[in-house]
Amino acid sequence: METAHSTQSQGLGTLPSDPFRGLLADAVRFWEPRRLVYNLVLASVVVIWLVATWPHFRVTFTLSSLLLLAVLALLANVCYCAAYFLDIHMQRSSFGAVWRRRRWVLWLLGTLLAIVLANYWIVDEIYPFVR
Numbered sequence: 001m002e003t004a005h006s007t008q009s010q011g012l013g014t015l016p017s018d019p020f021r022g023l024l025a026d027a028v029r030f031w032e033p034r035r036l037v038y039n040l041v042l043a044s045v046v047v048i049w050l051v052a053t054w055p056h057f058r059v060t061f062t063l064s065s066l067l068l069l070a071v072l073a074l075l076a077n078v079c080y081c082a083a084y085f086l087d088i089h090m091q092r093s094s095f096g097a098v099w100r101r102r103r104w105v106l107w108l109l110g111t112l113l114a115i116v117l118a119n120y121w122i123v124d125e126i127y128p129f130v131r
Contacts, residue, residue: 027087
């Protein structure tokens with residue numbers, strides 16, 4: 001016999017509560033369409049470096065370097081996911097309404113930081129080894 005106020009314990013396999021799901025859905029609707037632009041911008045940085053310095057990079061353009069490039073792209077997307085933690089936290093704060101209108105600033109700053117890091121990585125870690 002069940003009581004009117006029975007509670008179920010939430011295990012590891014259960015879904016988060018409805019308010020959290022709503023916040024997560026809102027974050028996904030904002031961040032995922034912009035992930036494509038983020039990836040295109042970072043790919044453009046790499047292509048510009050390759051085209052601008054092609055004679056130097058031609059000898060190192062191998063299958064293993066393409067694998068490394070794929071790993072770096074995966075890491076860039078993992079870093080992109082860090083925005084979800086801040087976004088969900090800010091949505092839950094008292095600044096939630098303002099945050100939803102201004103979170104594009106976080107996207108812009110994060111993308112600019114990714115461009116700087118990509119350029120640094122190419123100049124400092126990859127380009128010196130190219131002969």
